[in-house]
Amino acid sequence: MYEHDVLIIGGGLAGLRAAVEVTRAGADVAVISKVHPVRSHSNAAQGGINAPLTDRGDDWEGHAYDTIKGSDFLADQDAVEVMSSEAGEAVLELERMGVIFSRGEDGKLGTRAFGGQKVARTFFVGAITGSAILHVLFEQSLKLGLNVYEEWFVTKLIIEDGVCRGVVAIDLKTGEMHTIKAKAVIMAAGGAGRVFEPSTNALICTGDGLSLAYQAGVPLMDMEMIQYHPTTLARTGILMSEAARGEGGYLLNAAGERFMEKTAPDYMELASRDVVSRAEQTEIDEGRGIDGNVLLDLRHLGREYIEAKLGYLQEVSVEFLGIDMAEQPVPVQPGMHYIMGGIKTDVNGATNVPGLYAAGECANVSVHGANRLGANSLLDTVVFGRRSGAHAVEYIKSVGAHSKAEEDLANEKARIQALLDRPKGERVATIRNDMARGMTKGIGVFRDQASMEGALENLKNVKSRMGGFSIENKGKVFNTDLMFGLELEFMIDCAEAVVAGALTRKESRGAHFRTDITERDDENWLKHTLMYKDEEAENGVRVETSDVTITQWEPVKRVY
Numbered sequence: 001m002y003e004h005d006v007l008i009i010g011g012g013l014a015g016l017r018a019a020v021e022v023t024r025a026g027a028d029v030a031v032i033s034k035v036h037p038v039r040s041h042s043n044a045a046q047g048g049i050n051a052p053l054t055d056r057g058d059d060w061e062g063h064a065y066d067t068i069k070g071s072d073f074l075a076d077q078d079a080v081e082v083m084s085s086e087a088g089e090a091v092l093e094l095e096r097m098g099v100i101f102s103r104g105e106d107g108k109l110g111t112r113a114f115g116g117q118k119v120a121r122t123f124f125v126g127a128i129t130g131s132a133i134l135h136v137l138f139e140q141s142l143k144l145g146l147n148v149y150e151e152w153f154v155t156k157l158i159i160e161d162g163v164c165r166g167v168v169a170i171d172l173k174t175g176e177m178h179t180i181k182a183k184a185v186i187m188a189a190g191g192a193g194r195v196f197e198p199s200t201n202a203l204i205c206t207g208d209g210l211s212l213a214y215q216a217g218v219p220l221m222d223m224e225m226i227q228y229h230p231t232t233l234a235r236t237g238i239l240m241s242e243a244a245r246g247e248g249g250y251l252l253n254a255a256g257e258r259f260m261e262k263t264a265p266d267y268m269e270l271a272s273r274d275v276v277s278r279a280e281q282t283e284i285d286e287g288r289g290i291d292g293n294v295l296l297d298l299r300h301l302g303r304e305y306i307e308a309k310l311g312y313l314q315e316v317s318v319e320f321l322g323i324d325m326a327e328q329p330v331p332v333q334p335g336m337h338y339i340m341g342g343i344k345t346d347v348n349g350a351t352n353v354p355g356l357y358a359a360g361e362c363a364n365v366s367v368h369g370a371n372r373l374g375a376n377s378l379l380d381t382v383v384f385g386r387r388s389g390a391h392a393v394e395y396i397k398s399v400g401a402h403s404k405a406e407e408d409l410a411n412e413k414a415r416i417q418a419l420l421d422r423p424k425g426e427r428v429a430t431i432r433n434d435m436a437r438g439m440t441k442g443i444g445v446f447r448d449q450a451s452m453e454g455a456l457e458n459l460k461n462v463k464s465r466m467g468g469f470s471i472e473n474k475g476k477v478f479n480t481d482l483m484f485g486l487e488l489e490f491m492i493d494c495a496e497a498v499v500a501g502a503l504t505r506k507e508s509r510g511a512h513f514r515t516d517i518t519e520r521d522d523e524n525w526l527k528h529t530l531m532y533k534d535e536e537a538e539n540g541v542r543v544e545t546s547d548v549t550i551t552q553w554e555p556v557k558r559v560y
């Protein structure tokens with residue numbers, strides 16, 4: 001019998017920051033993760049975490065405004081105010097817990113410039129910021145008594161009378177299925193990058209959390225807002241961190257021109273990510289690229305500087321393309337990187353289902369709106385991870401005994417056995433690849449009605465094949481084949497919500513840029529899209545809209 005006060009799905013930064021908060025309050029808490037917690041995608045974050053620290057004359061309003069402008073005014077400003085005003089304390093607290101941030105010559109915490117921000121306020125730990133924070137949070141929460149279900153895979157949320165009461169999960173090591181009961185569940189299951197191919201995201205970023213909440217009746221908000229990062233390495237899709245441009249790297253076209261002069265004369269390479277990605281794609285589409293790429297040039301920084309500050313990027317470039325960045329520019333292209341959309345929550349992480357919270361990349365609070373600023377995601381995970389943990393601790397005080405129900409477990413066992421019993425059919429990987437390539441093609445850096453309808457048609461085709469795939473491995477122990485099949489089902493839900501949102505929004509805003517409607521339309525579309533799973537609705541998705549919260553910054557034209 002597995003029972004806890006609070007169960008956190010996900011051992012990335014959002015999940016572990018929530019765990020620290022709940023353990024500090026003395027509640028019984030467990031984290032469940034399909035991989036060892038420190039292998040979560042948060043581990044891959046290199047660039048840094050934003051915070052407006054006052055010791056260098058920065059202020060939270062400045063960070064808030066840059067974030068809101070970056071979001072193309074789609075972020076809810078009350079949520080951004082919370083994030084920005086709590087940022088300084090959140091980052092200093094990480095340092096007190098043991099994260100050894102890099103420091104400058106003066107001994108103060110060192111910063112680097114990141115895109116879309118007026119001042120340098122990105123704090124970092126060499127090229128391992130995510131990893132460093134993740135390890136410290138893991139060690140701190142273990143010290144405080146965290147329970148960990150490591151390499152367990154959640155297949156369903158238990159919802160009784162509209163209230164979330166726990167999960168059904170597979171212990172991947174044994175293949176056994178169990179119910180884990182909880183008075184509150186915090187969804188911190190990360191992003192959905194792999195709904196697109198290629199992507200900078202780890203293969204485990206399959207949108208499980210978004211889908212689990214969506215199936216439980218929670219709306220997914222602004223799912224059409226997909227971030228394409230401007231610098232992913234040619235042919236591999238590997239992320240070349242924004243730190244490369246933050247430290248002074250240029251972007252060049254085939255003629256050797258710094259083309260950002262045309263679109264963002266003030267911010268140049270450090271304009272918002274959506275702006276830079278579009279500028280690159282335009283160069284490529286208009287024949288000024290090099291084999292579908294533009295060039296990232298660090299040569300002027302000098303070998304010593306590159307190796308000291310951007311050693312990891314140099315390593316990747318040499319290893320994968322044989323290019324020494326001190327001698328030659330490296331080819332890069334825009335690549336899918338992050339999903340701004342997600343599970344709709346309030347500023348405490350609460351969803352519309354009592355007992356269910358969400359934080360981190362799977363959630364949409366909304367602080368990133370139509371485009372996230374680099375280094376604001378790590379900040380989002382720790383600020384809203386903490387808040388959801390704190391609120392869940394309050395919530396469980398009003399919850400009585402654990403649920404007694406076991407029918408979800410029996411149903412899930414039967415569903416998964418039926419999947420294993422299917423006759424030989426199509427391979428999961430083939431369907432997954434067809435879905436993800438179709439998403440990139442239709443919902444790309446640029447999109448229009450025809451491309452989005454193409455993505456929808458592709459998705460219908462993919463869905464019609466879902467009854468026909470088979471799980472080749474019938475074994476119990478570490479059946480990753482089964483896991484890939486279940487992940488594909490989650491990904492299809494995410495893809496449907498993305499396409500529905502994209503087809504609904506009749507304007508261009510942030511990352512949602514339509515070549516057939518190129519202007520932002522505040523009169524009609526200063527609105528969030530909300531996607532509900534609804535079998536009765538067209539294509540299985542009901543779309544509603546809601547107003548954006550404006551507190552003190554009226555929308556203006558976005559210029560960089």
Ligand SMILES: Cc1cc2nc3c(=O)[nH]c(=O)nc-3n(C[C@H](O)[C@H](O)[C@H](O)COP(=O)(O)OP(=O)(O)OC[C@H]3O[C@@H](n4cnc5c(N)ncnc54)[C@H](O)[C@@H]3O)c2cc1C
Nearest residue numbers: 010011012013014034042047048154190360361375377378
């Ligand atoms: C290459 C890369 C570099 C980045 N660099 C930066 C950066 O420098 N700065 C920045 O701000 N942002 C960066 N980002 C974005 C940022 O890292 C992520 O948005 C953030 O770390 C997500 O944290 P999370 O806790 O929400 O999710 P994750 O770290 O993705 O963790 C998700 C967790 O959920 C678990 N899980 C998922 N599904 C299930 C399931 N079905 N059952 C059980 N467990 C499950 C996983 O095992 C995992 O533990 C980067 C992203 C990438 C891909």
